[in-house]
Amino acid sequence: MIHFFYLFFYPIAGLINKNGYKYTDFLKKDLELAHNTIAKEIKLLKAFMSEAVDLGYTNNQAFRHRKFSVSTEETESVYLNRDEIMKLYEFDLSDNLRLEQVRDLLYLVVVWV
Secondary structure, eight states: OOOHHHHHHHHHHHHHHHOHHHHHHIIIIISOOOHHHHHHHHHHHHHHHHHHHHTTSOOOOGGGSTTSOOOOOOOOOOOOOHHHHHHHHHSOOTTOHHHHHHHHHHHHHHHHO
16 A cells, blocks of 8 residues: 555655755745745645654655755734724625625634634
8 A cells, every 4th residue: 555655755755855946946936935835835844754754654864954944034914903803894885795795704704713
């Protein structure tokens, strides 16, 4: 039986062996991911690869090389305060049912998250 780790990491292990930057270039250029998202993906990939090495599914150690890392950048958090959320919720959208439903859904997500 072929294990999940083998199916998932075999192609990625090839990317890491050839060049530590090839995978990050793929994430940046092809998928157009943001810098901190790429850093999160690299961290997750390293965790999976470490587990795969520990379980004997691969002996590829290239993911541990310092070239294969991305540091996170400081970001500015943008959010609405309670008064702004209430202004949006109380805004009259009765003439457009679709916008009214979207607004209500947004409010539901904001309140419960």
